[in-house]
Amino acid sequence: xxxxxIALILALSVVVVPAGSALSEIKSGSEFLSPELxxxxxxxxxxxxxxxxxxxRELFSRRPAPDAQACIAxxxxxxxxxxxxxxxxxxxxxxxxxxxxxxxxxxQCRVERQKQPAFGYESPELLSMTAYxxxxxxxxxxxVKTDGAANPFFEAGRAFFERRQGQLxxxxxxxxxxxxxxxxxxxxxxxxxxxxxxxxRLEWNDVGxxxxxxxxxxxxxxxxxxxxGSAEYLALELYLAGRAKGLPxxxxxxxx
Amino acid sequence: xxxxxxxxxxxxxxxxxxxxxxxxTRHVMDRGGQSDGKGGTVPRKILNRLTATYAGExxxxxxxxxxxxxxxxxxxxTRAVATGDIVFxxxxxxxxxxxxxxxxxxx
Amino acid sequence: MSSxxxxxxxxxxxxxxxxxxxxxxxxxLVVAGLPGRAASETAPDLAQLxxxxxxxxxxxxxxxxxxxxxxxENGNSVDTKIAVDSPMTxxxxxxxxxxxxxxxxxxxxxxxxxxxxAGRAEVATTLRIAQSQKVAVVAALSDGRFVMxxxxxxxxLSACIDGG
Numbered sequence: 001x002x003x004x005x006i007a008l009i010l011a012l013s014v015v016v017v018p019a020g021s022a023l024s025e026i027k028s029g030s031e032f033l034s035p036e037l038x039x040x041x042x043x044x045x046x047x048x049x050x051x052x053x054x055x056x057r058e059l060f061s062r063r064p065a066p067d068a069q070a071c072i073a074x075x076x077x078x079x080x081x082x083x084x085x086x087x088x089x090x091x092x093x094x095x096x097x098x099x100x101x102x103x104x105x106x107x108q109c110r111v112e113r114q115k116q117p118a119f120g121y122e123s124p125e126l127l128s129m130t131a132y133x134x135x136x137x138x139x140x141x142x143x144v145k146t147d148g149a150a151n152p153f154f155e156a157g158r159a160f161f162e163r164r165q166g167q168l169x170x171x172x173x174x175x176x177x178x179x180x181x182x183x184x185x186x187x188x189x190x191x192x193x194x195x196x197x198x199x200x201r202l203e204w205n206d207v208g209x210x211x212x213x214x215x216x217x218x219x220x221x222x223x224x225x226x227x228x229g230s231a232e233y234l235a236l237e238l239y240l241a242g243r244a245k246g247l248p249x250x251x252x253x254x255x256x
Numbered sequence: 257x258x259x260x261x262x263x264x265x266x267x268x269x270x271x272x273x274x275x276x277x278x279x280x281t282r283h284v285m286d287r288g289g290q291s292d293g294k295g296g297t298v299p300r301k302i303l304n305r306l307t308a309t310y311a312g313e314x315x316x317x318x319x320x321x322x323x324x325x326x327x328x329x330x331x332x333x334t335r336a337v338a339t340g341d342i343v344f345x346x347x348x349x350x351x352x353x354x355x356x357x358x359x360x361x362x363x
Numbered sequence: 364m365s366s367x368x369x370x371x372x373x374x375x376x377x378x379x380x381x382x383x384x385x386x387x388x389x390x391x392l393v394v395a396g397l398p399g400r401a402a403s404e405t406a407p408d409l410a411q412l413x414x415x416x417x418x419x420x421x422x423x424x425x426x427x428x429x430x431x432x433x434x435x436e437n438g439n440s441v442d443t444k445i446a447v448d449s450p451m452t453x454x455x456x457x458x459x460x461x462x463x464x465x466x467x468x469x470x471x472x473x474x475x476x477x478x479x480x481a482g483r484a485e486v487a488t489t490l491r492i493a494q495s496q497k498v499a500v501v502a503a504l505s506d507g508r509f510v511m512x513x514x515x516x517x518x519x520l521s522a523c524i525d526g527g
Contacts (some may be wrong), residue, residue: 033436034432034436036442037436044262044264045262045264045278045280045329046280046329048280048282049278050262050280050328051262051327053259054260055260107402185519185520186436186437186519186520199348200327201438202436202437202439202440203282203439205285205326205327205439205440206284206326256436256437274482274483276485286381287468309471310480313480315473315478315481316475316476316477316481317476318473318474318475319473319474319475319476320473320487321469321471321472322467322468322469322472322491323462323464323467323469323470323471323472323473323490323491323492324472324473324488324489324490324491325439325440325441325488325489325490325491326439326440326491327440327489328489329442329486329487329488330482330486330487330488331484331485331486331487331488332477332486333481333482333483333485334477334480334481334482335481335482337480337481352521362416
């Protein structure tokens, strides 16, 4: 039995390593923080991101307009019913075949069902709603689908991750698989797991989305910065979430 | 929601006991000085003072300048003397004020 | 901004250079490795800033515990705790605690006003530290005396700056 196990691990490593991701070794972004900052992340008295969660909870329960339903009118008992929902995003929307992240799903609900104007990516309202809904899955393992209809998106995300880009001619993989744990000026290179987002970043003095973080990555290697909610970042988000399968949701995260 | 505050302290304390009060505040604490795009600069807009009164008497004051972080945290202590409200008042550049109240029951 | 030729960035005598400070911080030796300093060795600018808040009175060193990281993760929010050894009675208490960062654009960072009802002279906050420098704490005592301490802090720039 033990021998089979070892043989299997060897076989897996042969398959997995050339593909560029030793999935079992992926660590959360918080593992690369100081113990102090890691401790503060879950502390409501210290992590400012909980203000956004609180704002999201209020928005969720409030009618957006006198003639419109509040989110909670359909999603009753969100603490129970929506617990775990965020672990399955990004996901392919069955009706349209499009890849939606949590932000995309919230905007879809708001426009199509509540008949309200979209909040807009990176607006305080969308960040708050996303942080609130993701926080309902805090501690639950990420379990995005990467097969079936999601597979082409996942593979596109992988291709993005592995492709050299920008003036520095770097791929995500070169640092976030190859140099994990090493220092890049004041930062420690992580695996690029997005399980804490939306997160309060000290660098921002603010809560921001994963796509805001990815735009900073693109800028860092002097590559094209894609739009918030772009197909490129959505696919990358799915790939990163696929790599992070099994890691607990930490939203609202606290990051450097 | 440009301002919000989370006050953390025990709801009850024995007379004479020293209680710790932790205050986390949501505020951008804008240092100002950036271009406003119209040839001028954005004025400073920070919370410049937090005062706490307990049973009507001032017990703590925190004068803040631009060296205090965005979304600042502050903690301090007070001795439980009598059941009463601890009133927190923030003063913002421009004159706006914000108030929060927490009750301490002394046994 | 001070440059390498600016007198403000001159290395204090007996101090460590930045490289060894960073290397030391990595193994947690900064505090232990720094030579003890008497008040007379404080850089002139900081001494002037302190004299302004004490109205010229020279503070004594000691009685204050300043807990601030030797290496800040990000200068935008640096956890800082201050405890002054004081009985906090009517007769003997701390009136205020003042924080100075000599190289911040506005060196006076904050002041905590306390009184005997505090019970303990223990406060904490989150500071903005613009660059690697010395952070000083001055406390005013009820008998008119002042005490102080200071600490060196290294602020590294984040590699992953935000492009929006």
